[in-house]
Amino acid sequence: MKFGVIVFPGSNCDHDAFYAASQNLGQPTEYIWHDSRSLGSVDAVILPGGFAYGDYLRCGAIARFSPVMQAVQRFAAEGGLVLGICNGFQILVEAGLLPGALIRNRGLKFICRELRLGVTTSDSPFTCAMRQGQVLRLPIAHGEGCYFAEPRTLDELEAEDRVALRYLDNPNGSLRDIAGILNPGRNVMGMMPHPERAADPLMGSADGLGVFHSLMMAVAHPAPPAEAVRP
Amino acid sequence: MSTLSITPDLIAQHQLTAGEYRKIVAILGREPSYTELGIFSVMWSEHCSYKSSRLHLKKLPTRGKLVVQGPGENAGIIDIGGGYVIAFKIESHNHPSFIEPFQGAATGSGGILRDIFTMGARPIAVLDSLRFGRLDDPRTGARNRRILSGVVAGIAHYGNCFGVPTVGGECIFEPCYDGNPLVNVFALGICRKEDVFYAKAAGIGNPVIYVGARTGRDGIHGASMASAEFTEESKQKRPNVQVGDPFLEKLLLEACLEAMQTGAIVGIQDMGAAGLTCSTCEMGSRGEVGIEIELDKVPQRATGMTPYEIMLSESQERMLLVAASGREQEVYQVFRKWGLEAVEIGKVTGDGRLRVRHHGEVVAEIPNRELADEAPLYDRPHTAPPSAPLAPPADWIRPPIAAALPRLLAAPDICSKRWIWEQYDYQVRTNTIAGPARADAAILRIKETGGSIALSLDGNGRYSYLSPREGAQLAVAECCRNLSTVGAQPVAATNCLNFGNPERPEIMAQLVEAIEGMADACRFFDTPITGGNVSLYNETLGEGIYPTPVMGIVGLMKIAAPLTIPFANAGRAVVLLGGIGACDDLRFGSTEYAKEIAGSLWGLPPALDLDREKRVQEAMRQVAAEGLAESAHDLSDGGLAVALAECCFGSGRIGAQIDLDSDLRPEILLFHEGPSRILVSTSNPKAVLSIAEQHGAEAIVIGVTVENGLEVRQRGNTLGAWEIAALHPAYENALMG
Numbered sequence: 016m017k018f019g020v021i022v023f024p025g026s027n028c029d030h031d032a033f034y035a036a037s038q039n040l041g042q043p044t045e046y047i048w049h050d051s052r053s054l055g056s057v058d059a060v061i062l063p064g065g066f067a068y069g070d071y072l073r074c075g076a077i078a079r080f081s082p083v084m085q086a087v088q089r090f091a092a093e094g095g096l097v098l099g100i101c102n103g104f105q106i107l108v109e110a111g112l113l114p115g116a117l118i119r120n121r122g123l124k125f126i127c128r129e130l131r132l133g134v135t136t137s138d139s140p141f142t143c144a145m146r147q148g149q150v151l152r153l154p155i156a157h158g159e160g161c162y163f164a165e166p167r168t169l170d171e172l173e174a175e176d177r178v179a180l181r182y183l184d185n186p187n188g189s190l191r192d193i194a195g196i197l198n199p200g201r202n203v204m205g206m207m208p209h210p211e212r213a214a215d216p217l218m219g220s221a222d223g224l225g226v227f228h229s230l231m232m233a234v235a236h237p238a239p240p241a242e243a244v245r246p
Numbered sequence: 247m248s249t250l251s252i253t254p255d256l257i258a259q260h261q262l263t264a265g266e267y268r269k270i271v272a273i274l275g276r277e278p279s280y281t282e283l284g285i286f287s288v289m290w291s292e293h294c295s296y297k298s299s300r301l302h303l304k305k306l307p308t309r310g311k312l313v314v315q316g317p318g319e320n321a322g323i324i325d326i327g328g329g330y331v332i333a334f335k336i337e338s339h340n341h342p343s344f345i346e347p348f349q350g351a352a353t354g355s356g357g358i359l360r361d362i363f364t365m366g367a368r369p370i371a372v373l374d375s376l377r378f379g380r381l382d383d384p385r386t387g388a389r390n391r392r393i394l395s396g397v398v399a400g401i402a403h404y405g406n407c408f409g410v411p412t413v414g415g416e417c418i419f420e421p422c423y424d425g426n427p428l429v430n431v432f433a434l435g436i437c438r439k440e441d442v443f444y445a446k447a448a449g450i451g452n453p454v455i456y457v458g459a460r461t462g463r464d465g466i467h468g469a470s471m472a473s474a475e476f477t478e479e480s481k482q483k484r485p486n487v488q489v490g491d492p493f494l495e496k497l498l499l500e501a502c503l504e505a506m507q508t509g510a511i512v513g514i515q516d517m518g519a520a521g522l523t524c525s526t527c528e529m530g531s532r533g534e535v536g537i538e539i540e541l542d543k544v545p546q547r548a549t550g551m552t553p554y555e556i557m558l559s560e561s562q563e564r565m566l567l568v569a570a571s572g573r574e575q576e577v578y579q580v581f582r583k584w585g586l587e588a589v590e591i592g593k594v595t596g597d598g599r600l601r602v603r604h605h606g607e608v609v610a611e612i613p614n615r616e617l618a619d620e621a622p623l624y625d626r627p628h629t630a631p632p633s634a635p636l637a638p639p640a641d642w643i644r645p646p647i648a649a650a651l652p653r654l655l656a657a658p659d660i661c662s663k664r665w666i667w668e669q670y671d672y673q674v675r676t677n678t679i680a681g682p683a684r685a686d687a688a689i690l691r692i693k694e695t696g697g698s699i700a701l702s703l704d705g706n707g708r709y710s711y712l713s714p715r716e717g718a719q720l721a722v723a724e725c726c727r728n729l730s731t732v733g734a735q736p737v738a739a740t741n742c743l744n745f746g747n748p749e750r751p752e753i754m755a756q757l758v759e760a761i762e763g764m765a766d767a768c769r770f771f772d773t774p775i776t777g778g779n780v781s782l783y784n785e786t787l788g789e790g791i792y793p794t795p796v797m798g799i800v801g802l803m804k805i806a807a808p809l810t811i812p813f814a815n816a817g818r819a820v821v822l823l824g825g826i827g828a829c830d831d832l833r834f835g836s837t838e839y840a841k842e843i844a845g846s847l848w849g850l851p852p853a854l855d856l857d858r859e860k861r862v863q864e865a866m867r868q869v870a871a872e873g874l875a876e877s878a879h880d881l882s883d884g885g886l887a888v889a890l891a892e893c894c895f896g897s898g899r900i901g902a903q904i905d906l907d908s909d910l911r912p913e914i915l916l917f918h919e920g921p922s923r924i925l926v927s928t929s930n931p932k933a934v935l936s937i938a939e940q941h942g943a944e945a946i947v948i949g950v951t952v953e954n955g956l957e958v959r960q961r962g963n964t965l966g967a968w969e970i971a972a973l974h975p976a977y978e979n980a981l982m983g
Contacts (some may be wrong), residue, residue: 022586025493027409031676034693062676069493123401125669156406156671205409212673217691217807 016234018044019057021087021103023078028064028100028211035211036061040227049081051239058234059096060087062103064156064209074159075105086108096140096230097203101157104195104205112197113205114172115164121188125158129219131183132194132208136176139197140233141204141226153208153224155186160207162189162196172196179204252277260287266622273616281553281602282610286617288467288520288558289527292782295621299780302761311773312737320361320445321435322776324738326802328695329450332441333367334434336375336703336742336798338781342487342886344931345373347396348403351429352490355404356562358433360516363499366443366506366722367435370675371690372405374415374431375703375742375796376666379424381658386424391696391982393427400490401431404670407492408499412670413681414688416703419658425786425980430742430779432703432798437696443506445515445525447568447594452512454526454537454592455574457581458498458564460547461522461654464488494563494586501584502565502585508580510573517564523557525566526592527600531618538601539592541609553602553609568594577930620726628754635712636848638831644843647912648966652976654884654917657842661980678873680808686731686880688807700734700801705742706883707792708836709851714756715763718853720797721920722767723859724823725799727880730863733870734801737769741778741797747789748782756793757782764795770856773799809870811879814894816949818876819931823869823885825944826908827920829855839917852920858943859922866924874926874933881923887916887958887966888902889925894956894970895977901970904949905959913967916958928952 018036022029029046037044047054050068054060066079078084084106091097091112099107107113120126125130134142134149145151164172169191172178180195187207195206257267260283261622268279270286278286308316316332321335339354347747355372362369376397379390405412410433447454465488466789473776505511505892507748513533515525522544530537541556549558569577574590580590602618643651654660667682679698680689704724710717728734741764746753766777783792813820834850869875877896881889886906894901908915926936931947938945957967 020796024497025407027407027496027674030672036677038693065409066493066496069407069491071493124399125406125671127668127671127673154673156673158406209673214675217679217805218676220675 016058016231017056018042019047019054019060020044020051021047021060021062021083023049023067023081025064025067025069026063028209032061032063032100032211035214035227037222039214040231041123047083048205049083051083052086054090055088058088059098059230061104062099064101067102067106074102075109075186078106079110088112091203094156094200094202095176096233098141099205100209100211101207104207105159107203107205112203113196114168115162117159118161118163126186127154127156128186135178135181138176139179139201139204141229142179143198144229144232145225147244149226153210153213153221153223155208157207160189161187162193164190165234175199180206223228252283258284260284261291262287266290267372269622273613279610281557282612284524284554284558285610285612286854288523289617290621294520294524296780297622298624298626298782298843299743299757299801300623301625302758304766304836305761306775307765307769308774308776313774313776315776315925317777319456320364322738322740323365323442324776325439326692326697326699328697329439330436330591330695332436332690332699333362333365333799334740334800335361335777336430336431336432336740337361338742338744339429339431340427340744340781340784343397344393344427347393348400348488349489350487351397351400352404353488353562354429355401355431355551356490356492356495356581357518358431358493359408359410360518362433362435363502364443364445364514365515366441367437369410369433369435369460369501370433370677370699372410372412372431372690373688373701373703373798374401374412374614375705376415376417377423377428377707377794378419380419380421383421390424397427397429398669400664402513404490404492408496409674411672411674413672413678413690414701414703417663417666418707420707420792420933422789422791425789426784428744428794430796433741434701436692441506443511443514445529445532446513447529447535447537448512449571450535450594450596452568452571452594453574453590454539454594455567455569455577455588455592456544456564457567457588458585459491459494459547459561459628461556461559462547462561463551463555463559466558468557488560488562490562497586498563498565498907501586502983505577505580508576510570511578512568512570514565514567517566519560521558521560527614527618528569529566530600530614534598535741536595536597536599536601536614537592538595541604543589545589553604557602568636573773574945581820612774620793626748626754627751628758629751630755634648635832635850636835638835638848639844639846641842642844642846644911647916650839650843651887651918651966651968652836652973654842654888654971655977656980657838658981660838660884660888662978663981664978665981680732680810685808685810686878687734689732689807696805696807698803700803702728703796703798705794705796707794708841708847709794710760710795712849712851714759714793716854719761719767720851720854720921721795721797722764722771724882726771726773726799727863727921727924729799730799730866731878731880733867734803735867736771736773736799736801737796739773739775739799741775741795742778742981744784744791744794744796745782746785753790760793760795767856771860781891796838796848799820809875809878811892812877813893813900813902813927813951814876815952816900816953818927818929819947820902820904820933820949820951821928821931821945822923822927822948823866823926823938823943823945824923825946826906826910826915827918827923829918829920832861834918837917837919852918854921861941861943862922862924865943866940869926869934874928874930877927878930879925881917881925885917890974891959892954893925898970899954901952901954901956902949903952903957905962906948907961912960915960916965
């Protein structure tokens, strides 16, 4: 399968996502520059971590206006797989592809830490290679990762099984311990933890591979429309 | 030229002496203009010219078989094999960080990162060495907390956004840093051997191109500010501190590395201290050419700036480069892609002069070499070191001994610095095999070569205050030991010399002694110094800091799972490589026990025997290479008892049962800080002891790891028994709790 990694000015985990996809997984991977109007022929696109456009104004607020985001919107609308990691999650939220907001961490400080997460659903192309309830060790590294949304939105996310990952030791005050969520079509996921940093045991954990393996499995065996398989 | 008359007052305001002014007149053959006076004052400031230290810095070893570039460039470079080199250096930003902690520290990080990528190397690691006043001081504690918070947030902000991991460091608290915190930042980058760039202008007629941020009025005379003591008026110098934009620096990094690949760049230098002045005259001087620039072409963010202000501005995130004539467009194209301004502001000339025009009129014309390389050089008087060390106070033993360990673990110098390092992204670029506090040194994999490198920073102001020579040697030894403890071979060093006012003979003596001690130790360990930084005038209201030489040493090793600090399994032998060591009352006066429990400082630093240190380190490296150790941790602040406790802070389940066969007084036995000692847990003590013997290093089995608790006995008598669950929280939560 072919991965695309978007490079915004200020992205700084682009290399890491590229390395994980191309080296740890051995998949063809290419960078996509922020002023591209098309994503080319990728099977999945990753919006990497970093500080796109310096995160000035508000995290992701400027990046959403990049030309490439129109291509991402179209790709997502057509069912393309979109994974936003950390800053990428913030951008997806600003772009309206995912609900809610990511606000300053509860402690008001940047936190870099490896912590435990629970896989809340395996019913998604990003988590299908993992078990529901499986515990992952993944690192976080963010200053604005506190997931916030109206109670109605949170209820909806839960009712529709769209919370993909939850913190077992909530580091940032995220409502209902939410660390990763899906869009209604389940083809867009945003997550604050960094799976690309946990793609090699030498880095302390290889649990992040679960996300990538899920994507590869989903692309190799496309699932029927989500409604059809859910009870 | 400007007709503003140069008065003795004006000269003094520029911190130039009458003698220095005479030298300027002799070089120019006339009185300088106001702009020229400003240019000389920054280039000849202590910060830029090293005029007090240069004579002594020559004593440092700078060559070695791996050294590609020694001191004199933006960073030192060593060959790590496989066609790759690493560039690294440490820099201080002490004065700005006191005036404005957040921006002072942020721009300090920005400056050292530019020094690295200016050489064509992509930064892959940062470490920091920090010193603050005590946080629990009733008078200054609140301010010290504010400075600590600001400095850490500033380093975090800059490095995290730029995308470089901050993988380690150290942080110490002493009252002497109350009015003068130290912020030393080390950065390291990697590049292919043939892609190294130098800050050298060449090719008469080649364009001189300015890239990056616009020039504003910020930071004017920052270099001179860093070359003076602090007084009550220093607060008014806040505008001298620059404001950093890590996002812009990230773009500058990517654009510079990409532009370098075009082959159209001849030389490149960042604009750091003394901004446009320093970059133009140093590039010209190194290339033995002249540079002529027109200030009207310099992108400016303020209107009506004078030539003086433009030349002396220290606005951040700017670079100066010389391109091959006719290939400018290739360079412009790359910078345009990254949304950065790049404009030609002048040309390389053949006359060896820095010529500055403003509205076409020449406002400064100075021979480059004299300006950059013939700064005044002082052999400042230095007194002999004080002869008689202070005797211990009568009541330095404070029983009960078992209570001292938890207190020391919660002491600011020893306790967990998690509050600091969790604010740093220590993983970005996915090379961090061992980040902060996991092992005795930070370890990074080098994806490009399949090897890995280890990094350590160390300095101890208390040791250096009691004996600058021994203190510097101990810092070198400890850095090397940290590297050896994780199995790395130390190969090269950088230093940051933080001292007080060199015009005071007793301070100058500290500097000379420290440099000489460091030179001996670096020669001994074969870790040449490839560059560094000197920060003098670290004094506020006449109070000097402890002399604080900080070492940064780099080691090379094979790639492997890291040898970490905590005991991993119960039932393993605990081996003390290097043995219990010796220490008397006098040598105990510099320990954390003396500081925190006895509340005093006396005597001398721990005694260092270089030969013994080397043998222990060689043995350790072989133990690591043969995979015999399950954990390893060197003895440092707080001595044996603190090191043992730290080894128990992994899962919190594995402790140790220790029995020490020694005549030493229990307090000294548990808490002396004699160097050359490393704790190893192993399932094969026989092999470890045999390796130690082969290397002529002492090694003893002092106990065994157990399921819970730490108990230490001396010949069967219990000195202390502690629950890990009781020790660990004090250690974890002490810093800002």
